[in-house]
């Protein structure tokens with residue numbers, strides 16, 4: 094269990110805010126994503142406070158981690174900007190009433206339609222990631238008579254200390270222009286175009302990073318690069334350092350409080366301020382883009398235990414009514430989680446079990462070989478730190494409904510995403526008339 098104070102055990106029950114987990118499961122059904130508003134707010138405030146220690150800057154919520162209108166509203170109310178990566182995410186933040194000027198549009202292959210939508214919404218910044226994109230954006234902005242402010246995704250080619258699948262700044266990465274490759278030529282090209290204003294640099298070195306030294310290495314490399322640009326007469330007004338701060342999933346990971354997350358941003362801010370001073374550069378407007386660290390530990394998924402299969406001395410499976418359709422992270426990255434039987438919370442976790450999902454795939458695992466209380470069919474299982482990249486990566490595989498999301502705020506709990514019905518699952522199905 095992570096270190097949230099809105100998550101605790103009393104008697105034999107797990108509590109989320111003022112609610113027994115079993116009562117939430119009874120009221121809203123399972124599987125159920127439960128998000129904690131207070132925790133999200135605490136982390137947002139801690140990040141914004143840390144950024145004010147740097148000076149001019151912004152914290153942008155990486156909406157891909159958890160994309161709902163309600164959470165976008167919470168982040169906006171706490172002063173955050175938004176990183177969006179699709180027309181769908183742009184639509185979501187606009188509907189949530191977020192200021193388009195505080196939107197950064199990322200993506201290594203934005204479609205023409207998405208570029209048009211970003212221009213129509215008059216967003217703050219396109220984060221350009223390919224020559225195709227910059228040429229298209231330049232043409233469209235020139236035709237519209239309004240140049241667009243752009244950041245350029247630069248690959249600093251540092252090795253982030255994390256898992257391979259979530260590294261994004263290896264030399265062969267699909268993202269960005271390599272710092273020692275074509276980045277300089279691309280930025281010079283942008284600076285010469287009528288339809289584009291070069292505003293600055295974006296980088297994102299990976300995810301689930303605990304070690305600050307990866308960020309410090311990236312700052313050193315990127316400020317050297319800013320110096321090369323400055324020597325060519327090109328000023329970098331904005332430096333966007335991306336996100337990627339690691340969170341607690343299991344006891345192998347450090348337990349961080351919101352204050353400790355903020356310390357990461359403070360450290361990055363200090364490192365940037367020192368580097369630009371030393372290299373005689375203009376101090377940039379600094380942006381950071383955390384996603385997972387804002388919402389990850391705010392989430393708990395509740396399941397009902399169904400089939401139990403024991404292969405004595407080999408493996409015990411506890412199957413739940415969810416699986417890879419609502420949490421594909423084990424299937425994608427062999428991610429690890431910790432869990433608890435919510436109605437046996439104070440009993441010893443003295444069995445090693447694999448929590449399996451209900452999809453027709455052997456790889457449909459929620460948590461592999463974890464310590465757990467003895468579970469019986471009908472118990473409620475809680476899996477922790479599921480707020481990031483679970484709901485946002487969910488699918489209807491096997492025509493399972495994506496579970497609803499409930500937001501808890503102290504003694505209040507309500508849907509922020511309603512349950513899908515069977516009709517929802519077939520809503521876009523058609524049978525052409527010529528088939529009849």
Ligand SMILES: Cc1ncc(COP(=O)(O)O)c(C=O)c1O
Nearest residue numbers: 155297300336337382383384385
């Ligand atoms: C460009 C960019 N910024 C920010 C993030 C957020 O990363 P995290 O959720 O690990 O903080 C990502 C994640 O993939 C990203 O690609």
